[in-house]
Amino acid sequence: MNPGTIKTDSPLDVFLKVLKEDKYLEHITKAVKDNKKSIVIDYEDVLNINPNIARAIIEKPEEMMIPGLNALRLVMVDLELTTSPKPISELLPPELKLIKIPIRHIRYSNVEEISLKDIRGEYVNKLVTVRGIVRSSGRLSGKPYQYTYKCPNHRDIPPVQKLADDPVPICTKDNCNTKMDIVSKDTVWEDILTIQIQEPPETAKSSNPKRIKATLEGDIAREEIEAGDILKITGMVATERVKNRDEYYIKGINIDLEDKKYEEIEMTEEDIQAIQDLAKLPPEVLEQKIINTIAPRIQGYKEVKEAIALQLFGGVSGSRIDNAHIRGDIHILLLGDPGIGKSDTLNYISDNLAPRSIYTDGKLSSGVGLTAITSMKEGDEWEVEAGAMVLADKGLCIIDEFDKMKDEERDNLNTPLEQQKVHIAKASGMITLNSRCSVLIGANPKGGRLTDKPIREQISFPDTILSRMDLTFILKDVPNTKMDGAIADVIIDEDIEEEVYKKGIDAELLRKYIAYARQNIHPRRIEDPEVKKALKEYYVDARQTTGKNGDEDSPIPISPRLIRALKRLTQARARMFLREDIIYEDGAKAIQLLEYCQNTVGMDPFTGKVDLDIMEGRPGGGEKKFKPIVRMLMIEKTEEMGSISWYSHSGEHREEVIDAILEESRKEGLAKVTRKMAEEGLQEAVEWEYSYIKEGK
Numbered sequence: 001m002n003p004g005t006i007k008t009d010s011p012l013d014v015f016l017k018v019l020k021e022d023k024y025l026e027h028i029t030k031a032v033k034d035n036k037k038s039i040v041i042d043y044e045d046v047l048n049i050n051p052n053i054a055r056a057i058i059e060k061p062e063e064m065m066i067p068g069l070n071a072l073r074l075v076m077v078d079l080e081l082t083t084s085p086k087p088i089s090e091l092l093p094p095e096l097k098l099i100k101i102p103i104r105h106i107r108y109s110n111v112e113e114i115s116l117k118d119i120r121g122e123y124v125n126k127l128v129t130v131r132g133i134v135r136s137s138g139r140l141s142g143k144p145y146q147y148t149y150k151c152p153n154h155r156d157i158p159p160v161q162k163l164a165d166d167p168v169p170i171c172t173k174d175n176c177n178t179k180m181d182i183v184s185k186d187t188v189w190e191d192i193l194t195i196q197i198q199e200p201p202e203t204a205k206s207s208n209p210k211r212i213k214a215t216l217e218g219d220i221a222r223e224e225i226e227a228g229d230i231l232k233i234t235g236m237v238a239t240e241r242v243k244n245r246d247e248y249y250i251k252g253i254n255i256d257l258e259d260k261k262y263e264e265i266e267m268t269e270e271d272i273q274a275i276q277d278l279a280k281l282p283p284e285v286l287e288q289k290i291i292n293t294i295a296p297r298i299q300g301y302k303e304v305k306e307a308i309a310l311q312l313f314g315g316v317s318g319s320r321i322d323n324a325h326i327r328g329d330i331h332i333l334l335l336g337d338p339g340i341g342k343s344d345t346l347n348y349i350s351d352n353l354a355p356r357s358i359y360t361d362g363k364l365s366s367g368v369g370l371t372a373i374t375s376m377k378e379g380d381e382w383e384v385e386a387g388a389m390v391l392a393d394k395g396l397c398i399i400d401e402f403d404k405m406k407d408e409e410r411d412n413l414n415t416p417l418e419q420q421k422v423h424i425a426k427a428s429g430m431i432t433l434n435s436r437c438s439v440l441i442g443a444n445p446k447g448g449r450l451t452d453k454p455i456r457e458q459i460s461f462p463d464t465i466l467s468r469m470d471l472t473f474i475l476k477d478v479p480n481t482k483m484d485g486a487i488a489d490v491i492i493d494e495d496i497e498e499e500v501y502k503k504g505i506d507a508e509l510l511r512k513y514i515a516y517a518r519q520n521i522h523p524r525r526i527e528d529p530e531v532k533k534a535l536k537e538y539y540v541d542a543r544q545t546t547g548k549n550g551d552e553d554s555p556i557p558i559s560p561r562l563i564r565a566l567k568r569l570t571q572a573r574a575r576m577f578l579r580e581d582i583i584y585e586d587g588a589k590a591i592q593l594l595e596y597c598q599n600t601v602g603m604d605p606f607t608g609k610v611d612l613d614i615m616e617g618r619p620g621g622g623e624k625k626f627k628p629i630v631r632m633l634m635i636e637k638t639e640e641m642g643s644i645s646w647y648s649h650s651g652e653h654r655e656e657v658i659d660a661i662l663e664e665s666r667k668e669g670l671a672k673v674t675r676k677m678a679e680e681g682l683q684e685a686v687e688w689e690y691s692y693i694k695e696g697k
């Protein structure tokens with residue numbers, strides 16, 4: 001074959017064909033008018049005209065920039081948007097084109113997407129598009145784009161302009177051979193922004209999502225790009241030397257910021273049909289199937305699984321008439337003994353069921369924490385780095401081993417948990433990042449094992465967290481022959497394991513079902529008077545039982561938070577059945593779950609009654625009565641006997657004093673005070689008294 005006989009379009013011809021389409025002529029005219037420095041070419045348009053050139057754009061993007069910009073320049077001359085120093089046909093060396101035309105960059109959209117974790121050697125110097133979440137975003141800074149040079153010896157010759165990357169020009173006049181000087185006032189600058197992106201929450205599995213650095217230059221370097229944003233970035237894969245090794249990064253040439261939705265899962269017609277078929281099952285069957293799909297290998301824990309199911313569907317977020325944010329997201333805390341499958345459950349939810357989730361583990365100590373930090377990078381470059389709750393915006397944030405997290409990493413969680421925003425100081429002032437996520441926390445008790453003490457004394461993190469939880473579960477590792485047998489069966493026998501999974505729904509289908517429900521179903525208002533009545537009665541009752549409205553020791557009286565939690569759980573249950581209407585059973589289930597938690601977490605060990613103060617991490621009514629009883633008796637007995645040593649430690653009147661404490665406690669309605677509690681109470685009071693004496697007060 002004689003290559004001379006085949007007429008092929010040159011890259012310049014192809015770019016000219018593309019740019020002479022009407023939509024590009026309009027785009028270019030508008031770009032120049034708006035003083036823009038770039039235009040965007042739809043990659044598909046090149047592909048339609050000439051697949052070979054389109055391929056070349058991917059394979060050698062740097063090289064293909066030149067014909068692209070040359071074509072752009074010719075089109076602009078045609079449009080009389082720029083002047084040409086020479087006849088159009090005579091093309092100038094590439095760097096001059098870049099200088100003389102008002103538009104410097106060609107950006108591509110619709111370049112085929114690859115997964116961020118697939119970036120490796122074969123992509124270096126090639127054009128790719130990846131989708132990711134902004135993990136950190138630095139400060140917008142400047143970078144010289146073009147220098148103007150003059151010869152120090154020949155002031156009369158015209159200045160020379162070169163791109164910043166080009167070598168310094170040498171003066172050639174009269175064998176001068178001198179390096180020319182930069183005229184600094186004429187330097188043309190360009191914005192540059194460095195960001196770190198990581199795999200998006202929809203695809204990242206629980207451990208170690210991959211991260212990569214990206215640089216953005218020119219008009220795509222925008223200060224409003226914040227940690228937590230989701231974007232598609234098109235650019236060249238490049239390498240840079242970092243601490244003796246070459247690391248990949250992306251030289252971005254285009255970005256596309258996404259509007260964040262809870263859900264980015266693609267759904268086919270068949271998926272939607274399958275989802276609607278599921279919703280037609282009898283409610284009790286569907287509910288049971290959903291529960292069976294939540295960590296099927298972990299047997300039991302029905303209420304926890306019900307709660308997690310409701311959390312995945314979520315209540316309905318919105319804003320009040322006064323514009324205050326209403327949180328629809330449900331927060332859950334699982335405080336439990338080690339070895340009961342907490343971590344397995346959390347991992348399972350993250351990997352299989354949550355449409356969008358971020359998983360973090362206190363043991364791993366990422367150093368980034370849960371909200372966001374401002375950190376100093378090399379030089380004096382400040383950078384805002386997003387923590388788990390920001391990255392999980394519009395999704396689920398799963399925090400395992402919360403107790404092992406450093407204090408500074410979990411500080412200031414109250415605002416993000418309630419208002420779902422993170423405020424952080426940046427060089428340019430305060431910025432606000434969104435953290436509109438639900439939070440599922442797994443934690444071990446202080447001292448490793450759960451005891452009968454109030455929850456406040458069993459957690460190693462700030463007790464205010466408790467008041468931000470919609471549901472808190474205390475999960476004791478109690479030997480249970482039937483349950484332990486069932487757990488063993490699942491592990492030992494693969495047929496039984498298969499059976500267990502069959503009782504649920506295919507996890508991927510449930511994930512899509514959840515996404516579909518969150519996207520399309522918004523059961524906001526409770527219309528049914530029966531539901532309203534039930535919720536109200538429950539709330540009023542709860543306040544009555546606690547009986548301490550406006551207690552002066554209680555900075556936050558039994559709060560309307562409780563009723564908000566109920567509302568969220570009620571909405572979530574309606575959503576679970578793809579219902580816009582809230583029915584009585586939704587409210588009943590919400591109450592049932594809340595009561596279940598209260599009966600364990602909120603149980604006052606002194607009275608045997610539920611106390612919402614305890615649930616929210618404050619001293620309960622029983623404790624508040626019990627301590628003064630012990631103190632009073634101590635003072636009385638010391639006066640009677642003459643010395644504290646008669647009953648402290650192994651003093652001979654010790655049992656007598658303990659009997660008195662028990663008797664007085666009963667009289668005051670503290671029916672559940674045991675001998676052991678009385679002993680511990682007395683011991684504590686005695687030690688307090690001794691330390692008081694020692695300090696000589």
Ligand SMILES: [Zn+2]
Pocket residue numbers: 151152153154171172173176177178
């Ligand atoms: Zn010279």
